[in-house]
Amino acid sequence: MNLEEAVREAFAQGGVLSRAADQFQPRAGQTEMAMAVARVIGEGGALVVEAGTGVGKTFSYLVPALLSGERVLMSTATKTLQDQLYGRDLPRLVEALALPVRTALLKGRGSYLCVHRLEMARHDATLPDRTALRSLAKIEEWSRSTQTGDLAELPGLDERSPLVPLVTSTRENCLGAQCPKFRSCHVNQARKEALAADVVVVNHHLFFADLAVRESGMAELLPSVRVAIFDEAHQLNETGVQFLGRVLGTGQLLDLARDLLATGLQLARGLVDWQALAGGVERASRDLRLVAGKHPVGARQRWTAGAPEGFDAVRWQEALFALADALHAAIEGLHTVTELAPDFERLLSRAEDLAAKAGQFAGPAQAGCVRWVDVGLQLRLVESPLDIAQAVREKLLKADSEPGSQRAWVFTSATLGDDEKLSWFTEPCGLQDARILAVESPFDYATQAALYVPREMPRPNDPGHSAAVARLAAQGAQALRGRTMVLTTTLRALRAIGEDLQRRFEGSPDVDVLVQGQWPKRRLIERFREGDAGGRGCLLVASASFWEGVDVPGDALQLVVIDKLPFPPPGDPLVEARAQRLEKEGRSAFNDYFVPEAAVALKQGAGRLIRRESDRGLLVLCDNRLVSMGYGRRLLAALPPMRRLADAVAWEEALDSLAGLTRTSTTAAPWP
Structure with missing residues (x-):
């Protein structure tokens, strides 16, 4: 049986995946993506896959990668996703497929305890206060039992703690083989395990840090890998240029x-x-x-x-x-x-x-x-x-153009562009010659969700815009007893809308207003996911990192409000330089850069709403340009095919209907 046949059989009704995932049902899009990954593994080359929300892209690349028997490198956007892939998804599939596969997790130096620097910190007279001393004592106690030295194991340690740089190493301050604790070094142990593993899970930051300095172990690891897979690939370019x-x-x-x-x-x-x-x-x-x-x-x-x-x-x-x-x-x-x-x-x-x-x-x-x-x-x-195109072509793909090279590269995400060539992603990443596949989401958006663009909303730059967004969000949150997320495009709007909503709901028995920056991100998400379990629902106001990677399935989130179209800030030096380069090439910076950037960001923000087949919800875009400007049609086309609400009356009816739905239903039913 060849790889493609083995993959098709795994995804069939009653196949091995039925034992790996609860309530697994074959999905045409998931199987299509898995077969494309199997083909590129067999033939070599680069494959770019945009897989809509709900496709199940993780299994689509994991299954063929594992069944191939090849050595595989997998890279994710964040350490959180990295831990999820390594700690949950991989073990389930390895067990279900009954494969003798050895897996390893490899992070950057800053994720691991440095035993030598921990000893130095004990004698550091500059520790700020007693709280820092107590935290250091907890780290010391944990250091005696940990096998990996991964600080993610240590509960209660904020990654922003000033202690972290005191007990971890960097490329600059690591002593290497001269370190008195070299034999017990957690970083070196992680690298040894990675070099001996069949499947290694890294993150984009580590990958590009090593690509730049060839120091973190990838210089030895990458040449021995025949399959490299990048999940959440939409972050590759911005991560790489750092x-x-x-x-x-x-x-x-x-x-x-x-x-x-x-x-x-x-x-x-x-x-x-x-x-x-x-x-x-x-x-x-x-x-x-x-x-x-x-x-x-x-x-x-x-x-x-x-x-x-x-x-x-x-x-x-x-x-x-x-x-x-x-x-x-x-x-x-x-x-x-x-x-x-x-x-x-x-x-x-x-x-x-x-x-x-x-x-x-x-x-x-x-x-x-x-x-x-x-x-x-x-x-x-x-x-x-300005981008990573040259680095990708010269440092990654160049060797694969030589005779006998068959390395396979897979790049995937839910959002990679708004045209057939996925140019938003492929151009800055130097992947114009890659095979392209776009797999639609299996969700029935017309049934599960509705889109409302309030025409009476002030213009985005008008002084009253943030207050109008807050009023509309408050209306929705009041009707739904929370279950609302407001995504802003600027920190100024975040503060204005957040403060307005906190005043409106001060003393409310029904709704807690959470604002990004007032709590750590992880705590905000945990509280929001709890919903109204404690008697009070949640309204979350957030910006930047909350536009993507935040997964809140079920009734805890039923309304997403976006304050305005997420165009890149024109005054940003990097944005400005990219726009100028396009103009020099005779292209339109607005059409070829600003609109595609806004389209992808909008898709990411809208993607927070519907996370599974039984979810229902409303998306509100508080920016009239979406319906009044010519480019608005292109941005609307980039969004999931939700049904449109024509006016305020339709919005209020949909809101009342959503608030009155029976939330014990397991299947999505139409709602007016």
Whole structure:
């Protein structure tokens, strides 16, 4: 039996998948995708698959990959999805298919406890407070029992905790084979397991970080893999450009200063004036941040000349030169003690790398790259390619064009574009020659969902727009006792709508209003999924990361309100550079970049509503441009084929009908 026959049999009624998934039913689209994956595994080449919500794409690529007997690399968008794939989906299928397959999970360094740095942290006099000391004690207790060192195992540890960088390593500060804890290193153990496994699960950040520096184990792993699969591939381009460019952050500089002082005082006290060297680097990094002045946090400042836009050019250059001087002073001091401990060799390498970047940023940007500064509590100097096309062609696909190469590449997501060629994804990823497959969602959207575009809504930039969005969302949440998610396109709208809704529902016995940023994301999602189990429903106001990857099936979510069309911000330096490149090529930046970007983002946001066959819900888009502008038809066509509500009367009737549905039904029935 060949691979395609084995795959078809697995997906047939009564096949092995019936034992792996509860209530499994054969789906034509799922089988179609699985067969396409099986073919590309057999023949080699690249396959791009857009698989609508509900297709079951995970099984569609896992089954042929496992049955092929080939060595497989799988990459997901986030560590959460990575854990789900490795901890739930893979084991179920391996057991159902009865295959002797060895699997491994590989994350970046920052996900694993560094035993050496944990010991260093015990003696770190700069720990902020008693809370940090108690958390460190919990980490120490856990460190004695963990087998993997994966910090995701440790309950209650926020990944944003200031302790995390103290007990994990980076490429810059890892001591490698010279580390006294090298044999017990969790990172090395994870790499060894990955190199010995048949199926390795990584994430896009780790993949591109390694593609840029060839350091995290993929340099050894990838050549031995014949099948590489990227799930949630719509994030590949934006993830890739983060790692294929150049970044210098004041956070990196402050980390160096802290480690310089702590290591120097512990291992070479009195031999060098560590206070002066660390203080010099810290002052220079803070002075660099001060040049940014009062630019709002979150701003991206263009940098096309000698200094970023809005910065004093003389002060900026002086700050960069002062930083270089401070780093060179640290380098000179470290040269005198490198033989005492491997820690000093790594500190020297870090200081030299940062000094080199400071010198590069003092000069002009590389051709084909765009440069800007991210303004936050820290400052990040960024130089980035416009996309990953060249890297994909030269570092991934080039070897596969050689005779005898049969490596298979699979890229899949629920949203990859709004045209037949899926150009939004394939062009920036250098995959124009890949095979393309689009598999429609099996959901009956016309029955399960309705779309409403309120024509009386103020224009998106009018002062009253956010208040009008809040009124409409409040109307829906009141009728549904919560069960509402409001997705905003900007943080300003997030704050305005969130504060308005919290005032409206203050003291309400029926609805809790949750606003992104007030709780950690995981806690917000957990509370929202609970719905009205505790007697009060939930209305969630969120932006950015909540537009995708948030799965709330069932009655907990029945109304999604989107404040306006999610066009890319035209003032963003990367967006601006991409638009200018298209214009130079004689193309329309609006039609070929801004509209496709909005279409994909809109599909992602709308995709939060219907997650399974029994779900029902309403999608409200509070932007009249969807029906008044010519490009609105293209954006509407990108959305799932929901039935349209003509006016406010139809909206209120649909809302009342949805609120009155019997929620114990397991099948979707039409509702007016």
